[in-house]
Amino acid sequence: MDTAKMVDDLMEIERIPVRRLERDVEKFEIQRRTWQDLGRNLTDLRDASRTLYGIDNPFRNRLGRSSDPAILTVSASRLSQEGSEEITVLQTAGRDRFASPPVDRDFRVQAGVYTFTLGETTRSFRYGGGTLQDFVEQVNRRVPDVVRGTIVPDTSTTRRLILEGQGEGAAAQLSFGDAARDLVEETGLLSPPRPDQSVSALETEPLRLEPGEEHSLRLERPFSIEPGMVLQFEARTEELPREPWEPPPSPPGPELPSPGSVTLEGVTVQDEVFGLDLPRVAPPEPPEHVEDNRAMTITGAGRRTELPALPERDRFETVTVGADRLLPETDGFLFANRNTDRALEIRNIRIMDPDAREGAVPTNAIETARDARILYSGIEITRPTNAIDDLIPGVTINLRRASPEPVRIDIEPDREGAKDAIINFAGFYNQAVRDINIYTRTDRSLIDQIDYFTPEERERMESRLGLFQGETTLNQLRSRMQTIMMDSYGSAEDEMRLLGQIGISSNAAGGGSLDMSRMRGYMEINEATLDRALESNFAAVGRLFGRDTTGDLIMDTGVAVAMERFITPYVRTGGIIAGRSSGLDTRIGQTETRIDRYNERLETTEQRLRREFGRMEGALEQMEEQTRAFDNLPGINSRQSR
Template sequence: MAGISIPGVTDKYKTNETVEKLMQIERIPLTREQQTLETYKKQQDAWRDVNRKVSSLRDSVKSLYSFENPFNNKLTSSTEEYAVTATATRNAAYDTFNIDVIQAATADRFLTAELDEDTKVPAGTYTYKIADKTVTMRWKGGSLQEFSDSLNRRGNNLIKTRVIGATRGKKTLAIESLKTGEANKLSFEDDAKTFAETTGMIIKVKPKTISFGTARSELSAPPEDKISEQRRMPAISMKDIQVSGETITVPPRAGYKISIPDSVKELPNYHLTLTIMQKDTPDITVSLNKTPVAPVFPESGSASFRDITIRNAPVDASLPPEPAVKPEPLDPIETSAVLFAVMNDGSEKLIPTDSILTDSETKIDLNLSDYRGIDALVFRNRNTGKTFTVSSTEAFNPNENLGFIPQHPITKAGDAIIKYEGITIRRPENTIDDVVPEVTLNILDKTEKTAKISVKPDVESAKDALITFVGKYNQAIGQINILSQNKQELIDEMDYFTDEEKKAQREKLGMFLSDSSLNTLKSNVQAITQARYPFNENAEITMLSQIGIATNASSYSGYTPSKLRGYLEIDEKKLDAELEKHLEDIKNIFGYDTDGDLIIDSGIGYKLNKQLTAYVQTGGIFALKTSGLDTKIKASEQKITRLESQMEQKEADLRNKYGQMEGALNSLENQQTTLSNFSNRGNKE
């Protein structure tokens, strides 16, 4: 039987090949449109890429003149960083100051005695108090670790506990206040107090008070007052002072000194207290102003006999003549500065007593840790119309007045105490931000010697920002060059490109050769970076080239094609020197106010930002380019869809026609074979 041919399958007459060749001709418009679409997409990607690079440059430019510009950044340094460090805001003034750390702020941290590791904490209500805040836990009973875990969950950022292995088979429980400062002492109430006592964490103590300054024998004349006084004003003395019981009466222009017992000075954490009460008395300046400047002598007398009177010679005391001009009258004095601490070096420190001129009794509380080296107290009543009643002085430990003291303290609650330029300052926390304007001090430990804190400009961050700006600028210019010129060396010069990036850039080379917008942008930004910006008459730095940033910053005199492409170079040595000397000028050339309205309206950064924004903003030049290509891409995709549909129909028609033709040929061939077979059979017969 003759071979069977199925149209479109056996392809006996090569109809598939014929159809495919015909379709290749038919697909030429489709192929051309697909290539056009691919070109549109590559152009759109190129516009987006240059948009990203120019946007990145604009962001870098804005950072050089905005409020967050790096030229305002401040760096701090400390010569004693183990004890005190500092951070400064952008508004901090350049300054250098001295800090002595007397002590860092601490919190109460107490330990129990060593307990058996299987010790149980009894059920009860456990209350812990820090200042005016409390933590209360109703405990059902359990082990030390269970108690610690439960209390930590309820600690409310006030307290923290942990169980510490002491010796084999022994544990201790540590309870720690999370609030530093002398005012934030940890105290125990309810069953917490009982448990703390039974475990040896705290013990009862009796308050101990030492009184002194109640006997006249303890008083001595005050040191000479160094404050300049009015002429004829009586000197301060203790001759009119009266001591009665436990009070001292100090009339106008009187004073005394009390030495502090050595037993008190040697006690840590002690306070001194005394009370002062004032009473108005007749002002002594009234009577002093009535007192004659010179003595008045009586008449020398006379004798008379009949009509004759003989007068005695006037009294002659050989005194200097009365001054021609009478002295100025004395002015009354009223001051609250009456109490002073005498230090062991003889210097004096005023003890604030601002409220003593009121009608109420004033209590003075001195923390001896604030007056290290105190030797005595001096009371000087410089007032001319005030009499003061002063109580005896008492010394006590405020910790002991709680009735309990820790038996195994790790640390006790205390304020941070520092000296700023010799002024003693106390704060409850180790972060102090209200002493030096715009500077935060971080207290870590006691200083062995005076720490010098310096606030200086952050030159490194300014330099990094300028280097970033130059890098972004060159990337943007490089991309513009590649898109607007058809020179292979533009890509070869970019030594930071990877092989894949170079391949991708070759496809973009000269893509927008006929588009003037990129060349216009490049020309404008080059003009801006090369211009002068004299922000004031005395400006020393007005151009980028003066700080070592230019197209030929290295001052190389030979010909280099890359220098003609508009890239910026950095002379790092020159930049470092100018940043150290003219940081403020460099800041100003990037942005300054020309009309005094406090709004930056000129400078390299301002003008570059304005120029670049026109290209990268929503609705800007680059956006218009990409949106225009969007329209073309959509139209091309629609055309391709239509052509593809036409090609499918055309191919189907061709295959149908050629299939019918092949079927007809197969039929004729079969008929011919049948006739041949019939003829051959007849011949044999």
């Protein structure tokens, strides 16, 4: 008798309720994961909806385009306005970068205090002497914000020292002091200036021009302007109070003599007064108000060239004019203030080589510190950097190289970004509808018609097919989402009121054939129609997804607004999805507790059965032994045989 098998068979029967509870737990876990996956998909849909109308919505983004990115590039922020401009890059900003003539590879740098100045920043360090390579390493480590050094081995026996200032703009000139000045002269990086390299005027007192005033300035001798030189001067504008204009009185008429009279027999007759018909004199027109800061002209060799307009600020500003806009030779300047209510002041006129550094010039200037110069709206603009972000509001212009040809920049909406956001929104909507269809229906074709499932996704969806059949919450969710996508938004005056007008519908591709996907709530996108809508009426497309109709700066209507508000109660913390998932967690916990209790009872029952069956088996064995012993008693076998 196999009592162990009998106990196992009995325990299998006892474990049937446990198996049923374990299947319940597995089912509850599948349902919980399904609700969680649906919650994530709905969260994606909510976030995609919010993207289309929230503070970061793509309909507020702007893109900057340049007709020639090799000359300049442009980037635009949301503060920029749509439009087009033309900019000519006359000169890019630069930094001082000087190279020495070849020096011996064994050149030694002397000990001393090395001082470097960049604009208004001065840095010094003490060096104990050493090789040129060691000195450059010390420079790069101890004064990296002012200057950077490089060693170039131009031959096997010589080296070139390159020093580069770490700032752009005309104000970021690199100069040398103490032992550094001796080093750059010893290596030939700087050399003495050429004679007659500069000329200056108005260094002590500024020239003031009252309205209408003219003045001329003659140099001591004609000065030749070589390529690379610049004219620099400082100027300012003072606004004068405008006095009210009073027209002069009209001229009086002629004074005529008395006509006389005749008296006869006591009767006096006055002669008729002689009159003149004088023409009516019209009052004179008030003088024209003039604002014109083109006040300087350079002269020389019988020629003259007008210089750029003076700055209109009340503080002195430096104006720099390149040699290409000057004469080959100059003997002076003419000044004329054409303004009616402005005084002009000019001082510190200099024509010079901009590469000069404290009485010396770089022997080989790879690049020099200079401001960027561009022509915008007919006005020359200067900036100390190639990244100009204060010229056009919300637009940053990055200069690459100079060119005589104007570059067109266009600020336009980010149509591609808006299109991508709309496609994402429709995609997340279709994903949510797809999942709800699979969870609430038992039609296997719902899965078979989707060709982008991976084998793992297909297997997972097959296990969830019809899992929530009859679930009213999901059926209502799908129905309301479809209604939101098909509803009309705005008023009759709005150009875009339906998603179908921008190519999003259940039949976006057209055609009369039956497509079951259209019967299941999926949306299609006709990209050609969407592109046309974004190109022709970008703002109206944005208003279709979200707009403020009350003036409180809160979006209150639109497809995306309606979808986000409807989905949020489902996916927020403590919402419908979280409640369903939490409820399943509770049921799983309760069921697992019941399983544990069952298992405890089953363990006790199994032990009891094994004890009882063990005793029974022992009793049977004892009875068998007694039977065998009884059979072996003397005389028992003989009687049994008779």
